[in-house]
Amino acid sequence: MPRTLIWKSIADALIADLAAGHYGPGDKLPTEAQLAARFDVNRHTVRRALSHLADAGLVLARRGAGVFVAETPTDYPLGKRVRFHQNLAASGREGEKRILSLITRAADSDEATALKLDQGALVHVCEGLLLADDKPIGLFRSVYPEARLPGLPRFLNADPSVTRALANCGVDDYTRTSTRLTAKSAKAVQARHLNIAEGAPVLRSVSISIDPQNIPVEFGTTWFAGDRVTLVLGDDQRN
Amino acid sequence: MPRTLIWKSIADALIADLAAGHYGPGDKLPTEAQLAARFDVNRHTVRRALSHLADAGLVLARRGAGVFVAETPTDYPLGKRVRFHQNLAASGREGEKRILSLITRAADSDEATALKLDQGALVHVCEGLLLADDKPIGLFRSVYPEARLPGLPRFLNADPSVTRALANCGVDDYTRTSTRLTAKSAKAVQARHLNIAEGAPVLRSVSISIDPQNIPVEFGTTWFAGDRVTLVLGDDQRN
DNA sequence: TTTAGTGATTTGTCTAGTTGTATAGATGCG
DNA sequence: CGCATCTATACAACTAGACAAATCACTAAA
Structure with a gap:
C-alpha cells in the first residue's frame, strides 16, 4: 500500500x-x-x-x-400566512403506503430531542414507501415514542394507516407542527427505493406531530422524488 | 468532454x-x-x-x-426548445433581496394564465437574488400585471421591498395562494448565482399572490439553494 | 431654432490571470 | 509487466480590468 x-x-x-x-x-x-x-x-x-x-x-x-x-447553511422563513391545506399528498392521487420495516430500538440523540425523550428511550421506527399508481414517489421514516404508544407496531402491521393506529393507542387526534422542507441529493439506497438516479434531486420533509396535550407523538422524515412530486400549499388546485 | x-x-x-x-x-x-x-x-x-x-x-x-x-420576420430556431430554465422568482415576503433585472414586456401564456390576463398583456418582470447575511440563498423571478400596477418598476427600483412597492401602487395587502414545492437540479446559470455546483439540489417554489379582492397581483418562482435553505412551515394543521 | 459641445453610456478590443480538460511521460511498487 | 501516482505541457473557457470608439441625452451658445 x-x-x-x-x-x-x-x-x-x-x-x-x-x-x-x-x-x-x-x-x-x-x-x-x-x-x-x-x-x-x-x-x-x-x-x-x-x-x-x-x-x-x-x-x-x-x-x-x-x-x-463554500457558504454556510441558512434557514429561510416562509410567510406567516402559509399553511398546509393539502398536506403531503402528491398530485391529488390517492396515496398508497407500503411498510418496509418496523422495529423498536433506542432513540438516537436527534430523535430523542425531537420527541422530547431521554436519550436511550425506546422508539418504534417505521420505514416504508409512498406509492401513487404503483409507482414509488416517496420514502418515509416515522419515529414514535414507545412509552406513549406501546402496542403501535402490531396495529401498524395490521393496518398501515397512521391515524387509525394512533387511535388504537389512545391518541384520538394529533397535529403537525414545524415542518421543515429542503432539497437534497438522493443517496444510493434512497435512489434504489425511489427508482431514480443517485444524486437526483429529492425533497425532504421533516415534521413533528403532537397530540392535543402538546406531547410529541411522531417524528417523521419523508423523501420525495423531486421529479415526481410537487407539494401544494394552499387552496388552489391546478393540475 | x-x-x-x-x-x-x-x-x-x-x-x-x-x-x-x-x-x-x-x-x-x-x-x-x-x-x-x-x-x-x-x-x-x-x-x-x-x-x-x-x-x-x-x-x-x-x-x-x-x-x-433583427428586423427580419424571423425564422426562430424553435426546433426542440420549449421551456428553458432562465426562470427565477419570489417567494418569501421577508428577507433581503437584490434586483438583477427589471423589465416590462408582454406576458407569455403561462404568465397570462397564472395572473388571469389576456395573452399579450403587459407585465413587469423582476429577477433577483435573495440574500441572508449577504450570501445568496435563492433566486427569484416575479411577474406583476402592468395594468393593475402601472408604476411598480419605479417603486421597486427605489426600494426592493415588494410589500411597500405594492402599497405604493394601491395594494395594501396581499396573500399567497397555491404554493407549489418541488426539488430540482440546479442549472448552470442558477448554480452560478447561488454559488453551488451545477446539478446540486434546488428547492423550487411557485406561487401566486392575490389581493383582498382575489385578483392575482404576483406570479413568482423561487429557486432556493437546497444545501443552504430550509423552509419552515410554522403553524399547526391536521395531518 | 439650430448648432456645437460636453459627459455619460455602450459596444469593441486588448492584455493578463485562473480554472478545466486532454495528452503524454516519469516514477515507484507488487 | 500492470497499475496507480505524480509530473509536464498545452490549450480551452472564463474572469478581471482597462481603454478606445461610437452613440445618445442634455445643455449652452449662436
Whole structure:
C-alpha cells in the first residue's frame, strides 16, 4: 500500500486551514499555482486535493475566478400566512403506503430531542414507501415514542394507516407542527427505493406531530422524488 | 468532454426569450453589463453568447448604441426548445433581496394564465437574488400585471421591498395562494448565482399572490439553494 | 431654432490571470 | 509487466480590468 498520498496530505492541510478559520466562507483560496508552489508539487496534484474538498462541499471552484470557501447553511422563513391545506399528498392521487420495516430500538440523540425523550428511550421506527399508481414517489421514516404508544407496531402491521393506529393507542387526534422542507441529493439506497438516479434531486420533509396535550407523538422524515412530486400549499388546485 | 458551456446556455436562454416574444424585432436588448449581471457572468461571456446570436442573424449590435433584435420576420430556431430554465422568482415576503433585472414586456401564456390576463398583456418582470447575511440563498423571478400596477418598476427600483412597492401602487395587502414545492437540479446559470455546483439540489417554489379582492397581483418562482435553505412551515394543521 | 459641445453610456478590443480538460511521460511498487 | 501516482505541457473557457470608439441625452451658445 502506498504510504501517505501527497494529494491527501495536501487536502488535509487545506481542511485544517479551513477548520482553523484561516479562510472564511466566501473567501478566495490562493490560486492553484500558488498552492502548487507552496506544497512544491504539480498543479494537478493540488487540483486533486481541491477536487476532494469540492466533493465534500467545502469549497466551490469557478473557472477563471478562483476557488472559494463554500457558504454556510441558512434557514429561510416562509410567510406567516402559509399553511398546509393539502398536506403531503402528491398530485391529488390517492396515496398508497407500503411498510418496509418496523422495529423498536433506542432513540438516537436527534430523535430523542425531537420527541422530547431521554436519550436511550425506546422508539418504534417505521420505514416504508409512498406509492401513487404503483409507482414509488416517496420514502418515509416515522419515529414514535414507545412509552406513549406501546402496542403501535402490531396495529401498524395490521393496518398501515397512521391515524387509525394512533387511535388504537389512545391518541384520538394529533397535529403537525414545524415542518421543515429542503432539497437534497438522493443517496444510493434512497435512489434504489425511489427508482431514480443517485444524486437526483429529492425533497425532504421533516415534521413533528403532537397530540392535543402538546406531547410529541411522531417524528417523521419523508423523501420525495423531486421529479415526481410537487407539494401544494394552499387552496388552489391546478393540475 | 466539456460539460455545459456557460456562454452556450446563456445563448439558449436569450434565444428562448426571443422565441417567447419577450423582445420584438427592432427592440433593444438589455446592455451587456445588465445581461452579465442577470446571468452572473463576465461581460465577455455574454459577448460570446451575443456574438453567437449575431452570427445566426438573430440580433445586430451597434457600438455605442446597443444590441437590437433583427428586423427580419424571423425564422426562430424553435426546433426542440420549449421551456428553458432562465426562470427565477419570489417567494418569501421577508428577507433581503437584490434586483438583477427589471423589465416590462408582454406576458407569455403561462404568465397570462397564472395572473388571469389576456395573452399579450403587459407585465413587469423582476429577477433577483435573495440574500441572508449577504450570501445568496435563492433566486427569484416575479411577474406583476402592468395594468393593475402601472408604476411598480419605479417603486421597486427605489426600494426592493415588494410589500411597500405594492402599497405604493394601491395594494395594501396581499396573500399567497397555491404554493407549489418541488426539488430540482440546479442549472448552470442558477448554480452560478447561488454559488453551488451545477446539478446540486434546488428547492423550487411557485406561487401566486392575490389581493383582498382575489385578483392575482404576483406570479413568482423561487429557486432556493437546497444545501443552504430550509423552509419552515410554522403553524399547526391536521395531518 | 439650430448648432456645437460636453459627459455619460455602450459596444469593441486588448492584455493578463485562473480554472478545466486532454495528452503524454516519469516514477515507484507488487 | 500492470497499475496507480505524480509530473509536464498545452490549450480551452472564463474572469478581471482597462481603454478606445461610437452613440445618445442634455445643455449652452449662436
